Amino acid sequence: MRWIVERESWTIFERESVLNGMLADLVVGEAQARKRVKLALASGAGRQLCGMLRKKAAR
Secondary structure: OHHHHHHHOHHHHHOHHHHHHHHHHHHHHHHHHHHHHHHHHHOOHHHHHHHHHHHHHHO
């Protein structure tokens, strides 16, 4: 919320439709990010990253 206020000032709360649109965009963006993380983990990227970190720590 802070960046919305910094970007639009406090008057954003007087324009309900603009605020609702910005919040809706945030939710969609977060949902897409969660979906990408889930897909990466399902593909085995998490295990690969863990293996790389273990090898680096063992050096």
